[in-house]
Amino acid sequence: MSLLDLTIRNVKRNFRLYSIYLFSMITGVIIQFTFSSLMYNKDIMDALQNRDNFQTGVAIASVVVFLFIIFFILYANSFFMRQRKKEFGMYLLYGLDEKQITRMVFYETLFISAISLVAGVLLGGLLSKFFGMLLMNLMQYDQAISLNFPIQSIASTAGVFFLLAIIISVQSYMMVNRVQLTELFHAKQKMEKPIRTSAVMAIIALLLLGMAFGLISSGKGSVFWQEYATSSMIAVAIGIIAGTYLFFRQFAGWLLQRISRRKTYHEGNTVLWTSSLRFQIRGNTLNLTFISLFSAAIMMLLCFVTINYKVQFEAVGRNLPNDMAFHSLDNATNGEIDDLIKSSDHGVRYHLKQEVLIASPLTDMNVAFDNPEYFTPDIQLVSEQTYNELIALRGHDQSVKLQGNEGVILSQGSDFPMPFAPGEQPGFTVKTDTETTFKLVEKKDYAYLGWASDPVASMLIKPAVFVISNEAYQSLQEHANKKSFEIYGLQDAKNAEELSKQVHAIVTQTPGAYYSSFADVYSKQIESSSLMLFASGFLALIAIFALASVIYFKQLREATDERLQYAILRKIGVENREMKSVIRKQLLFVFLPPLVLGVLHSWFIIKYYILDSVKDFPELTGMVWGIMGVYFLIYLLFYVSSTNIYYKIVNENH
Template sequence: MTFPQFVYRNVVRNKRTYSAYFLSSAFSVLIFFVYALFIFHPDIKQGVTSAVAVQLMTAAEVIMYLFAFLFVLYSVSTFLKSRKREFGILMMHGMTRSQLNRMVFLENMLIGIGAIILGIGAGIITGKLFLMIGSRMIGIDSLSFYLSFKALLLTICAFLILFFCISLFTTILLRVNKLIDLFQAGEKPKKEPKASVLLSLFAAVLLLLSYYLAATTTMGTILFRILPVIAMTIVGTYFFYTQLSVFVIKMLQKNRFFFWKKTNIITISSLAYRLKDNARMFFMVTIVSAVAFCAVGTLASMNIMNKQFKDDYPAAISYTAMDDQPVQQQNLQQIKTELNNKGIPYTTSSAVIKNVEVASENTGYRYPVKDIDIISFSDYKNIAKSAGFDVHEKPLTGNEALAMLYSHNQMEFKPVMYTLKQDKIKLNAKKLSKNVAIPFRAGLIVSDELYKKLKPVKTNTFTGFFTKDFEKTAGIAKKLAPEGSSYFSENHHYEIQVSGTMYQNQMNMFKTMLFVALLIGAVFFIAAGSFLYFRLYADLDYDRRQYLTIKKVGLTDQELNKIVTQQLALLFFVPIVVAFVHSAFAFMALQSYYSLSIVSEMVIVLASFLIAQLIYFFLIRYRYLRNLKKTLI
């Protein structure tokens, strides 16, 4: 038997241990290849949305590649630690250090090349399906299957370099100790796990503080808190597994009533060692899973922005004229003609926006406000009613004012006082208007009496076209807004927003980002499952000896099933539950960014991941029990 044949058979014999790592690597190659198919597809280069989709997928390629590098490196290093006994046997039979390095290098390359072939093969088979789904989500015509040579070459070269570098790196890190140490690697009695009370308390304080900061986050503080909260959560999670979890187990062991009940003595004692031995693995699974949950959840929550779109853009088409040139009336007539040609019923409402000079203000802005836009309460009321909103505000009198709500996602409002240059009129805006009148235009709403008295520096005329089915306005007024749905013309002095086109672009963008996030989230989640799988099978020999000893003193099959199920459930679900808790508080912070509730979207995302984890758990439990019982018969 030649040396390459020996390497090949060595990998095949350990296929059970390597299977999750191999399939996860192949899945990473598959998703990387699918992204490359999109990036290099000749029909996806046109349009603003398509260009952004290419940029997002290029960024996803980089994220995927970096994660794949870390995943493969961690996996290979874990396998090497679990094979010390095997290395001892080989060296006892005459294998040299250079041959051992060569064997490890060839094994890694063999698995890597196999993963590349399987991943690309699966990508070619399923490529058309991914292109169909992706094209629908991006909002372009159905993409025909196109096998790009560049996509193929990029995937092969990228992952060949990845597996080659890691294979070379692991041979450098491979430590060969004395033969007796290699043989006793799995036989040495483990030291009793210990936990520091101070570090356990430190972990609890960090996690509780990060949860409190996340739960009390507002739109004004979210940008300042996000990095400290993430840092505290990561550090707190690490010490949670290495210290706090062991401390809790020790406390349970002191509870004699609970600890000595039935099989709890075996489950809890074994759990203490598993938590300590697998702390780093639990930490990685938790962080990777939390990233996957948050990525998909954040993108899913963006659907709320689409739900509140009608509230942010009350008019299907908003046209603001900056002067009284004849072209303004021509533009408005053009919009009316296009609406009539499409058979879209509509109503119009107008408002004259007065721009007045400000003498002083106490808004707290870094730069002083020189002027401000003002509309009358009657115009605000008419616009709101045309959009189908209820006007809850009482009519303004005297110098009362309302700050115009320009978006439901605007920052926290603080009462402001403006002193106008005209007669030193003071306008005290204590509240925001309940509805958006003119999208993304900050200003004030004043009483009709005061509005008539104001002498503006300049005036703008807003005209809103209102219809129940604003989505049908997509594509209208293309000539007036050549750069997109929202456009400002310096030459013709007008602003225009077409809600239908904006909504279509926003939905396409949302679907594209969700498509990218779902694929990345799937890779992260499968990788997290792989960590658990090969950690479980790395301890299989030790578990066999342990359960065989216990069975000799009367352990029944039913009790064995119960113990194994409990330990596997803790192994699989402790990191996931912790990741769920992290994600839940992250979503609470995210909620501050939206005026509508995102609870339903978050529940769907977390429930989907939980169902996937349950399916994976029962599959692995069945296989693990079957392999375990083979040696106990």
């Protein structure tokens, strides 16, 4: 019998085992092809405004996807090979050497890879259309996505899996070559020893986790983070990592030990599901610790990019509140720009010409502005009436009412916007032809003109603006330098990139002229945040799938090892229903703790360090719980699948 005949016979005889491995390989192909095909989809490329950035982002994400696929496939192969150690022992006994077994495994891998490639590309093509539509929806582009099977994606996917076949063969050779023949026959008979547990260490595990959660929930404004930020960060890291490790290493074992000492321990099936778990703690500790911490990191990343995506739509409007605004030039140039705008596809909703006074600050800019390096060095004074006129057209509830020398700072992007209480209002002195001190009554996180922009470089610098009372403005008007700005409200402003390029080219012929356009930033910000959300969601799904698979494959391996014990239980009269109950409880103890700890770690950090910073978006809390709900659902599916297959394995010879 040739190696090829032996390979085909192995596949037929162990189809159930091969089907699990085949499913892993097909999943890997689908992931790789689906993601890579987005980069070569013509419909997507036609819709994008920033193609180079998109392709760079997808290329970087593809590398991460590839690393996850390698991890997932190699772990699946490790499980697959361990299940076949006794089979390989027989081959060695019959005279085959390690190289022949490796060649046989290589043939099997190529055969499975070929099937996986065909099935995965077909399914991946359908999914790539779906994910392409999802990406366009995230970017709010009305672009139809056709069903597409790019040759480049098929070739790259085939190349990746041929490379994986070689890596798998090397891994298989190393696993076969480093184990002695006698160990191959008794590989499944090794039993781990129950770990020694301590009530003191179990309590320390809970105290470490409690300390970490307490420091996190104290919030950014607490003394721990204001005065001892580095020490607090180290304490939180130690609390979460060491606390999670000890939770699985000591607390779980201590809890099982306490259960075993209860008077009712021998009632029902408690003794059956707890006894094997006590022997598995040592081998599961690192896996469960890693899964808890890594899944928490994945959820935090996904929640962060989701919040960032949601906030971006309003953030662009806050950063560039005017659809188009520029320094008023000579009448001929202003008329040329006005004609250009009116002849475009973007109707004019309003057009204002507004005047400001230019002043030099004599007081430190830090008194009025957070991060003053992002603002112009001079101050632009706008009257209460002029400011309120524009705010009314925007429909924003940000109007002001001032008198005398009162002023309001427009510190857009401020970390701490606030009204100043009477008696605590700081003074700020500016100079026109004379020095004037304004009493600052409020610092607003709001913009009158917004960032100066560029169609290529995006945001450049923010004008520093004070709103002052009408009477103060009038008293300074005759003796100060003035500037005027043309401010336009446009229809469909987010798609006005081409118009913005044309107007920008005219305005910038005057050196130093201010220009700002909503469209310059919108497409870049939304496309980048949409791609980040899409890629992070894709990677998070893969990561959670891979991490859950770690538990899944480990439990299947333990099910194979425990076949004999369950056969004995069946012989002494334990019914199938009781065995199913034992399996469900045993696996629940393995699946549930990493789920709970992962959610707790991520929720505390997200709640107190992200959600509390975006309180203007109350709907984000529901979105975060939705993400965690999906995480829970994926683990639930793996748990149900594991219990079913576990039961089938232990009943295989029944």
